[in-house]
Amino acid sequence: MSRSAILNEVLNLNMAPKRGFYPLVLIVSLSALFIFSLHRYSSLPLPSSPPMTQFPLTNTNLNILQNPNIQTSPNFSLTIKVLTYDRLPSLTRCLRSLAAAHYDNDKVNIHIFIDHFKVLDQKDEYLDQKLNESRQILDFVDGFEWRFGQKMVHYRTGNVGLQAQWLEAWWPASDDEFAFVVEDDIELSPLYYRFLRGLIVNYYYNASNYSPWIYGASLQRPRFVPGISVAIKFVAESETIIVCNVTGKHGNKIHLDEDTQVFLYQLVGTWGQLLFPKPWKEFRLWYDIHKTKGIKPILDGMVTTGWYKKMGDKIWTPWFIKFIHSRTYFNIYTNFPHESALSVSHRDAGVNYGKTAGPDSNLLKETSQISKFSPLRNLKWYDFCFQEVSPNRIVNNVHDLDPILKSTQKSNTLILVNIHRTSKMFIKNLLCHFERLNVRNYVLVGPASDFLFDLARRGNPVINVDRFLDDFKKLKLSNVKNEVFVMAYVVKKALEMNYDTWVLDHDMIPVKPELFFDFLKLGLSVDFYVGERFGILFAKSSGSEIWTDRFVYEIAGMGGEGSFGILVGKLLEAKGVKLERVNDEGVEVKDSGSLMKNETKVVFWNSGLGLELVRNRLESFGLWIIDGECNCKAVICHSS
Ligand SMILES: *[C@@H]1O[C@H](CO)[C@@H](O)[C@H](O)[C@H]1NC(C)=O
Ligand SMILES: *[C@@H]1O[C@H](CO)[C@@H](O)[C@H](O)[C@H]1NC(C)=O
Numbered sequence: 001m002s003r004s005a006i007l008n009e010v011l012n013l014n015m016a017p018k019r020g021f022y023p024l025v026l027i028v029s030l031s032a033l034f035i036f037s038l039h040r041y042s043s044l045p046l047p048s049s050p051p052m053t054q055f056p057l058t059n060t061n062l063n064i065l066q067n068p069n070i071q072t073s074p075n076f077s078l079t080i081k082v083l084t085y086d087r088l089p090s091l092t093r094c095l096r097s098l099a100a101a102h103y104d105n106d107k108v109n110i111h112i113f114i115d116h117f118k119v120l121d122q123k124d125e126y127l128d129q130k131l132n133e134s135r136q137i138l139d140f141v142d143g144f145e146w147r148f149g150q151k152m153v154h155y156r157t158g159n160v161g162l163q164a165q166w167l168e169a170w171w172p173a174s175d176d177e178f179a180f181v182v183e184d185d186i187e188l189s190p191l192y193y194r195f196l197r198g199l200i201v202n203y204y205y206n207a208s209n210y211s212p213w214i215y216g217a218s219l220q221r222p223r224f225v226p227g228i229s230v231a232i233k234f235v236a237e238s239e240t241i242i243v244c245n246v247t248g249k250h251g252n253k254i255h256l257d258e259d260t261q262v263f264l265y266q267l268v269g270t271w272g273q274l275l276f277p278k279p280w281k282e283f284r285l286w287y288d289i290h291k292t293k294g295i296k297p298i299l300d301g302m303v304t305t306g307w308y309k310k311m312g313d314k315i316w317t318p319w320f321i322k323f324i325h326s327r328t329y330f331n332i333y334t335n336f337p338h339e340s341a342l343s344v345s346h347r348d349a350g351v352n353y354g355k356t357a358g359p360d361s362n363l364l365k366e367t368s369q370i371s372k373f374s375p376l377r378n379l380k381w382y383d384f385c386f387q388e389v390s391p392n393r394i395v396n397n398v399h400d401l402d403p404i405l406k407s408t409q410k411s412n413t414l415i416l417v418n419i420h421r422t423s424k425m426f427i428k429n430l431l432c433h434f435e436r437l438n439v440r441n442y443v444l445v446g447p448a449s450d451f452l453f454d455l456a457r458r459g460n461p462v463i464n465v466d467r468f469l470d471d472f473k474k475l476k477l478s479n480v481k482n483e484v485f486v487m488a489y490v491v492k493k494a495l496e497m498n499y500d501t502w503v504l505d506h507d508m509i510p511v512k513p514e515l516f517f518d519f520l521k522l523g524l525s526v527d528f529y530v531g532e533r534f535g536i537l538f539a540k541s542s543g544s545e546i547w548t549d550r551f552v553y554e555i556a557g558m559g560g561e562g563s564f565g566i567l568v569g570k571l572l573e574a575k576g577v578k579l580e581r582v583n584d585e586g587v588e589v590k591d592s593g594s595l596m597k598n599e600t601k602v603v604f605w606n607s608g609l610g611l612e613l614v615r616n617r618l619e620s621f622g623l624w625i626i627d628g629e630c631n632c633k634a635v636i637c638h639s640s
């Protein structure tokens with residue numbers, strides 16, 4: 001063992017509270033995303049990288065990033081926030097790479113936050129040495145010349161750790177102020193700033209490419225998927241679902257085609273993260289509320305929640321991830337060929353390795369090709385499972401119907417859900433059950449509202465009933481129920497498109513996916529099925545001959561109460577059309593007495609019962625799966 005390694009061991013022993021993380025660090029280091037910063041307790045010498053000036057300083061291929069016609073705001077500013085602790089060689093490499101980048105006459109400020117070492121024992125024989133190391137870091141930072149703007153140094157008086165280093169690094173003073181956060185074992189490409197500036201111009205200042213739901217950009221190579229995969233399997237005989245953890249030791253894989261240079265992904269990157277001002281401020285306020293009230297950032301089904309349970313507030317990412325999940329924000333990522341990136345982490349020597357793990361990606365060089373930024377509408381969006389999300393699928397008129405039904409259907413089946421006349425909480429809870437069951441082929445039918453648009457921008461396809469009806473103004477639909485008319489119309493369209501279609505009302509929860517699959521196994525003798533006790537309707541595409549325009553108006557003109565399925569059932573019977581009533585094995589939620597059974601496929605209730613009571617009963621059944629902010633308590637990734 002080398003002298004420095006021995007010294008390292010001794011230092012570690014003196015930093016007892018850190019020791020608890022080591023096994024965990026080993027586990028998650030495969031993903032190598034968040035934890036690198038815990039490896040800082042190192043005094044091993046590091047190989048220094050070649051000075052950046054060895055790269056040819058040609059700009060010829062970068063014109064696309066420097067279009068003088070494309071402007072930011074006159075108030076635009078970007079500040080680099082460097083977070084460091086006790087690794088002088090790392091910090092040296094990091095600052096040198098920052099100073100060697102192209103800033104093209106922009107004023108760029110740098111703030112360096114130096115955390116203090118922990119003083120656990122004032123008789124520690126290494127105190128002098130640690131003080132000496134701190135002094136060396138300060139001397140280096142003082143002597144470091146920053147020609148591009150102001151240099152500010154924040155030397156902490158005590159050890160605050162990573163969470164406070166990140167969170168307190170920035171409170172945006174305006175919507176034109178940006179922060180780029182780098183931890184000290186990061187090295188940047190000389191092109192990184194031009195890329196960031198181009199990105200801000202294209203995706204922040206260009207209104208036609210702007211989305212308020214983008215919180216920033218990560219320059220690291222994307223590698224990690226935090227959602228734990230489960231598989232739902234059907235055992236033929238008993239038809240029970242077995243949910244098992246199928247996350248391999250490397251987690252889910254990120255698959256991107258070569259043409260994708262920029263995409264959106266929910267996960268934060270900690271190896272070079274650009275932050276946009278508004279979402280960061282919103283996060284700081286959200287954190288403040290949650291932290292103050294003791295609400296923990298638990299999000300089941302995420303690897304990072306496991307980290308939180310072990311490390312608590314030593315890390316900040318579980319808080320940010322919970323916030324991002326609750327608001328459905330996205331981060332911009334790059335995908336360059338040959339495993340390269342504009343920012344790489346050297347994963348410097350950590351106590352668990354004893355030696356440097358080395359960079360996990362290649363740094364883009366001066367001569368690298370970076371193509372144009374694609375318009376936002378061409379970018380792909382991915383959630384924490386690295387499953388594609390399609391935001392803003394809103395049907396506003398008859399013409400929108402075709403493409404959106406087509407993009408939503410799965411195996412030529414479609415589920416229409418009427419979300420009129422219920423509370424937001426119940427709809428959110430229902431959507432979490434769809435996520436749990438891997439039901440993705442649904443369309444929500446509801447009145448125009450901010451809530452409906454918010455559901456759409458989070459990736460749920462919706463039909464805006466009020467706008468849709470504008471197409472039918474001439475038809476004087478005054479004495480029909482608008483929502484019933486639109487539902488009936490959409491079913492007609494779906495059947496014409498050859499989709500077998502379910503219609504559900506909001507006052508039910510599918511408990512098992514068999515609820516849907518069982519219908520598909522029914523005989524071929526009839527085209528329509530209606531639940532015996534609750535209003536599910538299943539229409540086979542072969543029923544499109546009966547479900548004509550005329551039929552649509554007849555449904556909409558019907559009097560009487562009840563769900564859509566019940567209305568349609570009555571009409572079909574009145575017309576002498578064959579239909580089957582299916583026993584759905586459902587459990588009705590009552591004020592007392594009802595119990596869930598193993599074979600229960602669906603739970604339903606009478607809307608007259610009172611939502612508070614229903615909610616309490618659903619909680620006791622374990623079917624209330626949203627948190628206090630109406631977001632799913634878990635992320636559930638289904639392996640396809
Ligand atoms: C720039 O900032 C100043 C001071 O806050 C403000 O008055 C001005 O409107 C801003 N300019 C733009 C273009 O946002
Ligand atoms: C502090 O560092 C200097 C070199 O920078 C060295 O000469 C000195 O011996 C060190 N002192 C201690 C106590 O380690």
Ligand SMILES: *[C@@H]1O[C@H](CO)[C@@H](O)[C@H](O)[C@H]1NC(C)=O
Binds near residue numbers: 228245
């Ligand atoms: C899932 O399996 C992986 C690999 O075996 C393991 O690391 C992870 O902790 C498991 N997750 C859960 C929730 O059981």
Ligand SMILES: *[C@@H]1O[C@H](CO)[C@@H](O)[C@H](O)[C@H]1NC(C)=O
Binds near residue numbers: 069070207208374376
């Ligand atoms: C803004 O973005 C749109 C869509 O990508 C693009 O057509 C337009 O040229 C951009 N405007 C500027 C000033 O770059």
Ligand SMILES: *[C@@H]1O[C@H](CO)[C@@H](O)[C@H](O)[C@H]1NC(C)=O
Binds near residue numbers: 240598
């Ligand atoms: C319910 O299902 C679980 C899991 O399949 C099984 O272990 C249990 O015995 C079942 N209970 C009854 C009453 O059938």
